[in-house]
Amino acid sequence: MDNHTFTPIEARKPPSTAIGPIAWMKESLFSSPVNTLLTIFFGYLIIKYVPPVLDWAFFSANWVGTTQEECTKAGACWIFIKQWFSQLLYGSYPEHLHWRVNLALIGLVAVVVLQFFLPQHLRRKVGWVSLIVYPLISLWLMYGGLGLETVSTDKWGGFSLNILLAFAGILMSLPIGIVWALGRQSDMPFVKMVCVASIELFRGVPLITILFMGSVMLPLFFPAGVQLDKLMRAFIAITLFQSAYMAEVVRGGLQAIPKGQVEAANSLGLGYWKTMRLIVLPQALKISIPNIVNTFIALFKDTTLVLIIGLFEVLSTIQAALQNSNWLGGHHIEGYVFVAFVFWVFCYTMSRISVYIENKLDTGHSRS
Amino acid sequence: MYKLKECIIKISTVCLLIAFSSFAIADTLDDVKKAGMLKCGVSTGLAGFSQKDEEGNWSGLDVDVCRGVAAAVLGDASKVSYKPLTAKERFTALQSGEIDILSRNTTWTHTRDTSLGLNFAGVVYYDGAGFMVNKNLGVDSALKLDGAAACIQAGTSTELAIADYFRENNMKYKVVTFETSDQTRSGFESGRCDFLVSDQSQLYSLRIGLKDPAGAVVLPEVISKEPLGPVVRQGDDKWFNIVKWVVNASIEGEFQGVTSANVDEMAKSGKPGQKRLVGAEGDLGEKLGLDADWAAKVIKQVGNYSESFERNVGMDSPLKISRGLNAQWNKGGILYSPAMR
Numbered sequence: 001m002d003n004h005t006f007t008p009i010e011a012r013k014p015p016s017t018a019i020g021p022i023a024w025m026k027e028s029l030f031s032s033p034v035n036t037l038l039t040i041f042f043g044y045l046i047i048k049y050v051p052p053v054l055d056w057a058f059f060s061a062n063w064v065g066t067t068q069e070e071c072t073k074a075g076a077c078w079i080f081i082k083q084w085f086s087q088l089l090y091g092s093y094p095e096h097l098h099w100r101v102n103l104a105l106i107g108l109v110a111v112v113v114l115q116f117f118l119p120q121h122l123r124r125k126v127g128w129v130s131l132i133v134y135p136l137i138s139l140w141l142m143y144g145g146l147g148l149e150t151v152s153t154d155k156w157g158g159f160s161l162n163i164l165l166a167f168a169g170i171l172m173s174l175p176i177g178i179v180w181a182l183g184r185q186s187d188m189p190f191v192k193m194v195c196v197a198s199i200e201l202f203r204g205v206p207l208i209t210i211l212f213m214g215s216v217m218l219p220l221f222f223p224a225g226v227q228l229d230k231l232m233r234a235f236i237a238i239t240l241f242q243s244a245y246m247a248e249v250v251r252g253g254l255q256a257i258p259k260g261q262v263e264a265a266n267s268l269g270l271g272y273w274k275t276m277r278l279i280v281l282p283q284a285l286k287i288s289i290p291n292i293v294n295t296f297i298a299l300f301k302d303t304t305l306v307l308i309i310g311l312f313e314v315l316s317t318i319q320a321a322l323q324n325s326n327w328l329g330g331h332h333i334e335g336y337v338f339v340a341f342v343f344w345v346f347c348y349t350m351s352r353i354s355v356y357i358e359n360k361l362d363t364g365h366s367r368s
Numbered sequence: 369m370y371k372l373k374e375c376i377i378k379i380s381t382v383c384l385l386i387a388f389s390s391f392a393i394a395d396t397l398d399d400v401k402k403a404g405m406l407k408c409g410v411s412t413g414l415a416g417f418s419q420k421d422e423e424g425n426w427s428g429l430d431v432d433v434c435r436g437v438a439a440a441v442l443g444d445a446s447k448v449s450y451k452p453l454t455a456k457e458r459f460t461a462l463q464s465g466e467i468d469i470l471s472r473n474t475t476w477t478h479t480r481d482t483s484l485g486l487n488f489a490g491v492v493y494y495d496g497a498g499f500m501v502n503k504n505l506g507v508d509s510a511l512k513l514d515g516a517a518a519c520i521q522a523g524t525s526t527e528l529a530i531a532d533y534f535r536e537n538n539m540k541y542k543v544v545t546f547e548t549s550d551q552t553r554s555g556f557e558s559g560r561c562d563f564l565v566s567d568q569s570q571l572y573s574l575r576i577g578l579k580d581p582a583g584a585v586v587l588p589e590v591i592s593k594e595p596l597g598p599v600v601r602q603g604d605d606k607w608f609n610i611v612k613w614v615v616n617a618s619i620e621g622e623f624q625g626v627t628s629a630n631v632d633e634m635a636k637s638g639k640p641g642q643k644r645l646v647g648a649e650g651d652l653g654e655k656l657g658l659d660a661d662w663a664a665k666v667i668k669q670v671g672n673y674s675e676s677f678e679r680n681v682g683m684d685s686p687l688k689i690s691r692g693l694n695a696q697w698n699k700g701g702i703l704y705s706p707a708m709r
Contacts, residue, residue, distance in 0.1 A: 083422050092424030154451060155424075216457045219464035227466055230451075310412050310452045320413035320420045320452075325686045328415055328576040332550055 057337075068329050080331040081338050084321045088338070091157015091312050097149065101160050104138040108167060112353075116360060135171060138164075153231040157312035159342060165238060165313070166300040172239045173299075174292075177246025182276065184251060195247075202244035207302055210237040215309035234306045242299050249291040253284035286361050293354035297347050314339055396468050396600070396607035397657060400441055405449050408434035409467035412452040415573040416681035416689070417473050417493075417596075426450045430471040432676040433492055433598045435669065436614045437469060440662040445669035459484050462601055469611055470599040473569075475525075480599075487608050490615040491597040492673075493681075494693040494702060496590035497529045498568040500575060503583050505562060510589040516562035517542040519555045529592035530565050553577055556584075563587075567594055572687045590693070610656050617663035620645055620705040621672030623696055628671045631664050645708050652708065663708075673703065 017023055029039045060075035063082075071077035081088070090098055111130040118126055142164070144150035156164070183195030202210065214237035215230060222228065257280050265275040285292075307316035318335035321327055400406050410418035410430055418428040426448075435445040451467050462470045463485060474480075475495075476488040501507050510533075520527055522545040534541050544561045546552040553574045556564040566574060568590060575581050598615065600608050621627070624642045626634050635648040643649040646667070647660035656662065670676060677694065678684045695701025 087420070087422060087424060092420075095423075152449070154449065212456070216460045219460055219466060222464065227464070230466070307412075308454060309457060310454045312412075312452065316412060321422075323413035323415045323573075324419045324421060325415040325573065325576075325681075326421075328573050328686060330550070330553075330577040 068327055068331075071329070076334050076337075077329070077331050078334060080321070080327060080334050084317070087158060087317050087321065088314055089158045090160055091317065092155045093151060093157065093160075094149075094155070097151060100141045100144075100148070100151075104141045105160065105163065107134060107138055107141075108163075116357070131171070135168070153229050156231065158317055159314040161306075161311065161313045162300065162303045163346075165235060165303040165306065166296070168235060169238045169242050169299055169303075170296050173242035173246045176239070176243035178250050178281070180243060180247035181250035181254060184247065185254060198240075199244045199247050202240050203248065205241075207238070207241050207305055208308060210241050211305060211309050213237070230309070231311060234309060234311060238299070238303070238306075242295065245295050245298075246292070249288050249295055250284065252291065253286075253288035254280065256287055257283050289358055289361070290354060293350060293357075297350055300347065300350070301343060314342070396604050397441065397610065400468055404442060405447050406434060406438040406442065406469065407451060407467045408437075408448050409451050409453045409458055409461050409470040409472055410434070411472045412454060414473055414570075416569065416685060416687045418450075418452075418471070427680065429493060429676060429680045430473060430596075430598075432618075432670050432680065433471040433611075433615065434469060436618055436666040437611055439665040439669040440614050440617075440658055441610065443659070443665055445665075459486065459599075462486060462599060465601075468600075468607070473596045474599055476595045476597050485602045486599050487602050489598045489600055489608060489611040491595040492615060493569065493596045495567050495569050495594035495596055496693075497526045497565055497592040497594070498571055498590050499563050499565055499587040500556070500571045500584050501563040501587060502559075503585050507563075507587070510587050510591070511537060511539075513541065513563060514539040515541070517544055517560070519544050519546065519552050519561040519564045521546055521549050521552045521566065524566075525592070525594075526565050526567065533591040549574060550577075568692075569596075569681065569689065572681075572689050576686055606657060610658065613652075613656060614662075614666055616705040616708070617645065617666050618670070618673045618676065619696075619703050620708050621663070621667045622674040622703075623698075623705060626667055626672060628668050628675060631668045635661075635664065641708065650709065 013019075017026070030036045056075045058075075060073045062071040062073050062075065062077050062079055065071070065079045066083060068077070068080070071079055086095065086098075090101055093101055111134050114126055114130065115123065140146060140148065142151070142156065143153070180195045180199055183191045184199065186192045186195070211234060214233040218233055219227065261279055261283070262275060265279045270278065304313055304315045306313055307319070310316075312320065318339060322330075322332060322335060408431075410426065410428075413419055414428070414430075416428055418426060418430040420426055431448075431450070434448045434450070438448045439445040451461065453461050453467075453470075453472060458470055458472050458474065459480075461467050469489075470486075471492075473493075473495075474488075476491060480486060481488055499510050499513070501513075507513060518530060518541050520530065520543060527543075527545075530541070542561075544555060546555050549566065549570065552564060552566070555561060556574075557578055564571070564574065568586070571586050575584050575586065578584055598611055600611050602608075621631075624639075624645055626638070626642055626645060631646055634642045635646045638646065638648070640649065644652060646664040647653050647662065651660070653660040653662040659665075671679065677691065681687045681689045682691070691699075691701055693701050694703060697704040
């Protein structure tokens with residue numbers, strides 16, 4: 001008996017025009033005359049400019065040494081950044097106390113992370129505690145007192161000052177912004193007027209102007225001998241400015257909530273505050289998250305503006321470093337590239353965190 | 369309604385109190401002694417004058433004025449709290465009492481001295497706008513720059529000074545302006561102009577930043593007056609005197625040959641003038657309300673003018689500025705301390 005077994009022909013590979021690198025190139029790089037031209041153009045740009053930049057930043061950069069004179073190779077002088085690293089991060093904060101800044105920053109990360117990984121029933125309790133208790137603890141860590149060595153604010157500086165100003169600013173401006181936003185929608189004419197006036201005043205003036213007012217005009221109004229700390233003045237200026245923006249962001253969220261929600265709450269017998277706290281604000285804030293993070297990132301970058309009132313945040317530290325007579329060789333590019341890189345890392349991280357929060361709090365408003 | 373009224377009255381009372389209390393005259397010397405710390409306004413960074421190092425320590429010619437005052441008043445040159453200030457906020461900081469002394473490369477002008485409620489306590493550096501040219505140009509005097517192009521930082525007083533100078537001498541020039549001093553330097557370096565104009569003190573630091581510093585020369589002409597000195601609040605003459613005479617003591621120290629190294633010997637075996645300066649004779653300190661050896665402390669801890677100059681901006685520093693106008697009056701400069709007796 002013949003043994004008939006069915007042996008299928010081995011599957012053939014798809015033709016090289018449909019798969020593989022050549023097909024991919026044909027599909028995505030040379031699919032039309034315009035695309036081909038663009039590919040050639042950008043390819044030329046990449047070949048012309050990327051190798052020199054890489055060469056400058058890495059291959060012929062100077063990494064080892066402690067002084068400007070050791071920057072002998074043609075590339076970037078990263079020794080400059082290395083030597084000023086502690087100043088760039090901590091300012092003149094005493095070196096043996098850097099752990100306090102670190103602890104405050106780690107605490108900050110911990111507070112944020114805890115918000116998302118704790119079980120639901122613990123989250124709210126911890127949230128309130130961390131929003132009120134954590135800022136006080138970090139203030140104590142940074143400033144000292146109560147058993148810790150005091151570090152006056154003129155010693156604070158560097159990138160930690162940027163982070164601190166941004167987070168303190170956002171923490172203060174969120175509640176103020178919410179109150180202003182609610183006040184703007186209020187039926188009471190006086191409350192409404194005050195809130196609208198504050199929002200429009202601080203939103204209509206550039207941040208630089210408010211900072212200048214805080215640092216140049218404000219002290220003249222105080223009696224002799226009374227001084228408000230310079231950092232405090234900058235902080236108040238930033239908070240007021242940011243609150244105005246926050247108020248508008250929150251108002252956008254409030255207006256997106258259908259009127260039916262308020263009416264339903266009213267018909268349940270809830271008063272104004274309960275309606276807002278339990279029904280409206282939770283929904284409004286949720287849809288405002290992308291915008292809140294957006295203003296926060298803007299604020300974070302705006303903190304470099306305090307350099308114009310002589311606070312040593314990271315950018316003015318670079319400028320001060322460039323003026324040191326031992327480092328006059330013109331390391332501007334290294335300095336600014338470093339600052340830009342650090343800011344990019346932080347802002348990108350924050351935007352990823354924002355996406356994560358949105359997914360976590362998904363309310364069914366998503367379009368995809 | 370009653371409550372509102374009461375509230376308004378309270379608030380206005382507080383406001384009035386605050387307004388009146390600001391007229392109280394403060395005694396800066398007492399305040400400084402009480403705080404144990406001198407609050408000194410400096411610039412946010414100017415090479416050789418007030419600069420921060422990698423450890424966060426301040427140094428410079430302007431900084432040394434504050435260290436000198438701290439040494440004279442508190443006995444310790446390190447007891448200074450530095451307040452970095454921008455050009456715009458410096459006078460407010462002094463007027464509002466945020467700082468006790470402003471030592472921030474501030475030009476002594478008639479307007480500032482008379483209309484801001486401030487007093488200039490002397491001059492620690494005679495600056496002025498000057499020229500830097502490419503060596504290859506073969507120019508040794510600014511008068512040979514007719515028709516040349518100038519790199520200038522926009523919005524500075526230098527711009528006015530050079531316009532006056534060229535008009536006075538019937539010369540023509542082209543202007544290439546830049547936003548910052550770094551851009552000005554790179555403009556000069558890339559040959560956009562034949563010469564660069566800036567304050568002398570900054571010309572030297574700009575020159576160091578060039579790829580080939582030896583290829584550029586600073587011309588001898590100084591075309592404007594920029595005397596830089598420490599500033600104090602008007603109305604506190606005791607403090608004004610102290611700052612003024614600390615500056616003078618440092619200049620007189622150089623003139624008398626008293627240095628940080630030999631100041632102790634001078635107290636024992638110096639000439640009468642030297643002994644008076646270091647407080648071994650006479651009562652100069654007492655008249656200022658300070659210890660007898662106030663000037664000795666200044667010179668011992670900070671050095672005399674020459675030591676401070678050479679360390680910060682002179683030959684011992686990367687800037688290598690020559691003394692020029694800032695030499696003693698008997699050595700071709702115009703530094704002159706009034707008599708110490």
